[in-house]
Amino acid sequence: MQIFKAGGRDWTLAVDVPAIVKVRAVCRVDIGARDCSQFERLTADAVLAAEVLWVLVEDQAVKSAVTKEAFFRMLDGDEGEAATVALLEAVIDFFPKRQRDLLRSTLAKHLEAQELVNEAAAKRLTEQVTVETLAAKGIAEMNRELDRVLGITSAN
Numbered sequence: 001m002q003i004f005k006a007g008g009r010d011w012t013l014a015v016d017v018p019a020i021v022k023v024r025a026v027c028r029v030d031i032g033a034r035d036c037s038q039f040e041r042l043t044a045d046a047v048l049a050a051e052v053l054w055v056l057v058e059d060q061a062v063k064s065a066v067t068k069e070a071f072f073r074m075l076d077g078d079e080g081e082a083a084t085v086a087l088l089e090a091v092i093d094f095f096p097k098r099q100r101d102l103l104r105s106t107l108a109k110h111l112e113a114q115e116l117v118n119e120a121a122a123k124r125l126t127e128q129v130t131v132e133t134l135a136a137k138g139i140a141e142m143n144r145e146l147d148r149v150l151g152i153t154s155a156n
Contacts, residue, residue, distance in 0.1 A: 004086035007074035013090035
């Protein structure tokens with residue numbers, strides 16, 4: 001069982017067979033997959049992670065009169081990321097001990113790789129050549145759109 005904080009309150013996540021079946025049916029993701037494919041899907045798609053989280057906490061939310069939309073609004077930024085990590089930890093907790101260690105190691109490597117990708121992207125975006133390339137592309141797209149709106153056709 002895992003706990004995450006969102007919207008100023010604690011939410012408890014428990015993954016068991018009925019929860020896995022419900023998530024499969026509602027979200028079309030197998031959080032019980034032994035191949036770790038859910039780690040990549042849930043960390044790559046914040047909306048999917050929010051949907052899965054909702055399925056797992058819906059009973060708690062209903063008791064507290066929290067709507068799905070209100071819950072989703074609670075998952076912005078750092079709280080959303082922390083909730084997703086708690087979700088992945090709750091998934092890992094579902095498995096037998098002999099698999100949990102391997103899954104935790106896999107998750108740690110996955111998160112580490114994501115961080116390295118983010119750092120590389122941030123570094124690349126701060127390079128002057130990249131800034132100039134992005135600006136040139138944006139200007140070209142804006143000129144094409146203005147030409148289209150103004151009815152100007154190119155002589156090509």
